[in-house]
Amino acid sequence: MAERLSLPELPYDYGALEPAISGEIMLLHHQKHHKTYVTNFNKALQQLEDAVSKSDASAIVQLQSALKFNGGGHINHSIFWKNLAPVSQGGGEPPKGSLGNEIEKEFGSLEALVHKMNSEGAALQGSGWVWLALDKEFKRLLVETTFNQDPLVTKGSSLVPLLGIDVWEHAYYLQYKNAKADYLANIWKVMNWNYASEVYEKECP
Known part of the structure; x- marks a missing residue:
């Protein structure tokens, strides 16, 4: 019998990401x-x-x-x-080290990456996700989108998710109504780049 899934606990309180979320x-x-x-x-x-x-x-x-x-x-x-992550726990602090360097090399700047992810997230028709991905095979970063709840691996077996932004309406509508662009702009204030860096360094030692 396959092991059943369970709901993971959040590593912070529900209100800890306010006012961004x-x-x-x-x-x-x-x-x-x-x-x-x-x-x-x-x-x-x-x-x-x-x-x-x-x-x-x-x-x-x-x-x-x-x-x-x-x-x-x-x-x-x-x-x-x-x-x-809450701001008090490093949320919103820009990536440092090897991931920060790779973002500058691949996209020109962190601002350029944020703009690209926000643009692709805003342009996504219907429900889905926008991802900062690592292609393990080619050792490079790229931005991908997936529809509905398709995980990133459906776009390629060598792709590892570093950051994913939920652009389903349930992720923002109660607070931002139909202003998806405002949600995408504000979520970076609580983005946990430490987690993304840990995954990146594990996959690209």
Whole structure:
């Protein structure tokens, strides 16, 4: 039997990212949206195990979309919570060291990277994510977008997510209404570059 997913705890209080992200949004986002992905993934996983035991090929195929959507929702949000940090814990401090140097080399400046990610996030039609990715194969940084809850790995097996920004309406609408650009501008004030740097240095020692 495959191990079931569980909802990770946030490493900070729900209100700790204010005013960039309201405590109400964080509570709903974590306790409702992420929790639902975990619940529905575990349900689909149980159904898959039942279908496999019966060699029910039709049911196995039908369950793939639910597993991808809900599993992706869990993967993406688990990264997203780590990508954020209260200002008192370093949120918003620019990247230093090897990641900071690589961003300047690849994009020209941190400001240029932020502009690129915000532009691509704002232009994304419907729901999805914008990512700062490391391509392990070519040892270079790039910006990618994914639709719905597709995890970054669906764009390539060598891609590692360093930062992901949720651009679903549930991530910002209660606070920012339809001003997605304002949400994208403010989220950088609580971006946890320390986490991104740790992942980068692990993958590019």
